[in-house]
Structure formats: structure tokens, C-alpha cells
Amino acid sequence: MTAPQFLTLHELVKKARQKLNHDNWDYIVGGAETETTLRRNRLALDSLAFRPRVLRDVSHIDASTKFLGRTLRLPLVLAPIGGLELFAPEGGGAAAKAAQQFGVAHMLSSVCDPGLEAVAQAAPDALRMFQLYTRGDAAWVDAMAERAIAAGYGAFCLTVDTAYYSRRERDLAKRHSRSGPMPQREFQARLTWSDVARLKAKFALPLILKGIATAEDATLALEHGVDMIYVSNHGGRQLDYGRGAMDVLPEIAAAVGGRTPIIIDGGFNRGTDIVKALAAGASLVGIGRMQCIGLAAGGQAGLVRLLEILEQEIHICLGLLGVNSWAGLDRSYLHPAPPVSTGAALSAFPLLTLEEQAFY
Numbered sequence: 001m002t003a004p005q006f007l008t009l010h011e012l013v014k015k016a017r018q019k020l021n022h023d024n025w026d027y028i029v030g031g032a033e034t035e036t037t038l039r040r041n042r043l044a045l046d047s048l049a050f051r052p053r054v055l056r057d058v059s060h061i062d063a064s065t066k067f068l069g070r071t072l073r074l075p076l077v078l079a080p081i082g083g084l085e086l087f088a089p090e091g092g093g094a095a096a097k098a099a100q101q102f103g104v105a106h107m108l109s110s111v112c113d114p115g116l117e118a119v120a121q122a123a124p125d126a127l128r129m130f131q132l133y134t135r136g137d138a139a140w141v142d143a144m145a146e147r148a149i150a151a152g153y154g155a156f157c158l159t160v161d162t163a164y165y166s167r168r169e170r171d172l173a174k175r176h177s178r179s180g181p182m183p184q185r186e187f188q189a190r191l192t193w194s195d196v197a198r199l200k201a202k203f204a205l206p207l208i209l210k211g212i213a214t215a216e217d218a219t220l221a222l223e224h225g226v227d228m229i230y231v232s233n234h235g236g237r238q239l240d241y242g243r244g245a246m247d248v249l250p251e252i253a254a255a256v257g258g259r260t261p262i263i264i265d266g267g268f269n270r271g272t273d274i275v276k277a278l279a280a281g282a283s284l285v286g287i288g289r290m291q292c293i294g295l296a297a298g299g300q301a302g303l304v305r306l307l308e309i310l311e312q313e314i315h316i317c318l319g320l321l322g323v324n325s326w327a328g329l330d331r332s333y334l335h336p337a338p339p340v341s342t343g344a345a346l347s348a349f350p351l352l353t354l355e356e357q358a359f360y
């Protein structure tokens, strides 16, 4: 067996940076306006230390989990990302195939090539979910839900934190526009809870709301019969000056009280980050930018390698905490602590050096 090309996560980041042009790199790492929400995602995670327990037999670690009736090798979902074709020619197909090969869940964005039917064909056995940006009226949304059901998707997700497209200054400063006029975007701004009620009444497919950031909205979601709460601030790419996702989780976990699974994303770049989320009550963690980085570094194989390294980090973390499965973990393993970094999209990789120039 040959030695793997990538031994650490930061090597994958470095390779991705080498392969991408500046516009596509900025598309991955950027956030909205001051990028405060983006930084807070990392700071929230960096502000938690572990309280490890010792002298328990941890010679066998099982980091798998059950989700939507399936067994996943890790409690991860590849978060919905628009435009994955910018990073790997097969786009969403490459990500879904990596999810299938490794054994994690996949959520396809409605603005990702080659589209929901082709991605379903590329990875028929993956646990696939479909995320929609609303670009039409109720009949248009229903038609998309029907296509997702016909193509075998296991859940339907509405992203609800994107009523307006944010100002991404990395793009604006370079005159690189992704946010040009798009009249259909108005449909996203018009969404209300009555649309959620309508979808729940019409379709049996489990419904997820992505972009929940308060206990109040989590409670409303449960009252509307939503099947899963997806805690997210869109990786700091939408509302600026939001709270870090991990800071939001405790109030959501308290409001949900175990009645539905909770998915969370935003800055989860290391195995330890994922362990913190599960200890604080999440069922599944979404991988956003790191998914783009894995694909850009080495396509499907690069993404699988990234998941392998995360798995090693998770196994070691669990073992050193004195637990051998997720069932043994709870909030007592976490403790507040001052962060040692100032938080940035890639601050989880202290050994990373990128040859960056001033572009703005």
C-alpha cells in the first residue's frame, strides 16, 4: 500500500489553494461584510475545552450513528453547497459519491450541477437529502419536492436564512459578481411559516429547516411539524454579527428536548469540533467549506481522504475523553475556556501558510 498523499487536513487546504483561482478560493473562504459571524463560528468552538475522564477501557471506539434509519460511519452530512462544479468537474456527483464511498450523509443544493436526478444516479446508495432555494411559487416548490421524492431523496430541506443575498465584499471589491439581479430570488424573501405548514400537509418526506438560530424559531418549527432542525448561520455568509453556531446550540437543544434530531454547521473543521457538537446535543454535523477543499484538492478521493483524517481525529478524541461511543458523551465533557486564536475561516490550522497577495 502506498502512503497517502495527505497526512493532515492543512495539507488538503494547501493543495486546494494551489489548484483554485482567486475568485473560486474567495467564494469558499469568504463571508458577509465584516466576516464577524464567520469568525464567531470558530471562536464559539475555540471557547470550549474538554473535561476528559480516564481509566475506562477505550480499546474499541465506535463513532458510527443511526440517522433516518441508516447507519452512518460518522455523524456527518456534506452540507449543501452551490456550484461544486467549480471545484471538481463532477460537481455534486463527486460529493455524493464520496459520501456513499465513505458512509456519511449527503445534502445536495438546488443550485449545484449536475442536478438532482443526475446526482441520484451517480450515488444511488448514499443517504441523500435535497436542499431547496425557493425560486418560484407554491406550484414550483411542489414540483421540486415531487422530483426529489421520485429521485429517492430521503429528506427535503428548505434553507430559510437567505431572504436576501448578503454583501460578500471579497467579490464586490474585485468586481466579481455572483449576486446580480435575479427576479426569482423574491420568492425566497416571501417565505413564511404558512409555506412550511403547506409542505408538511402535502408531502410525507421528512422536512428540514436550515438556518434556525433561535429557540423561538426552533419551537415554531416543531409546532409546524418540522422533522429536523438545522442550526446554521450559513457559515457566516448571510447575516453579519450573528452568534457562532456552537453558541446557539444550547438554547436550541433545550427547546427541542430530544423531540427531533438537530443538525448543526458552521466552522466544524476538526474532529474535536464534531465531538463538541455531539456532546452539546447535535445529532449530525454539516461540513461546508472543508467539503469544497477536499474536492478541490483531489476530487472524490480528496474528499474521502479528508473524511478519513476527520475519523482519525474523532476516534482519538473520544478515546482520550474516556468514551467509546456517542451514547457515553454529554455536556459534562465540555467546559468554557478562553480561546487561543482570534478566529478565522482557517484558524483551526495553525501550521497552514498560504502565499497570499493583496487582491482587494
Ligand code: FNR
Residues within 6 Å of the ligand: 027, 028, 029, 041, 079, 080, 081, 082, 109, 110, 111, 131, 159, 210, 232, 233, 234, 235, 236, 237, 265, 266, 267, 268, 286, 287, 288, 289, 290, 292
Ligand atoms: C454554502 N452554503 C449553502 N447553503 C445552502 O443551504 N445552500 C447552498 O447552495 C449553499 N452554498 C454554499 C456555497 C459555499 C461555497 C459555501 C462555503 C457555503 C452554506 C453551507 O451549507 C453551510 O451552512 C456552511 O458552509 C457551513 O459552514 P462551514 O462548514 O463552511 O464553516
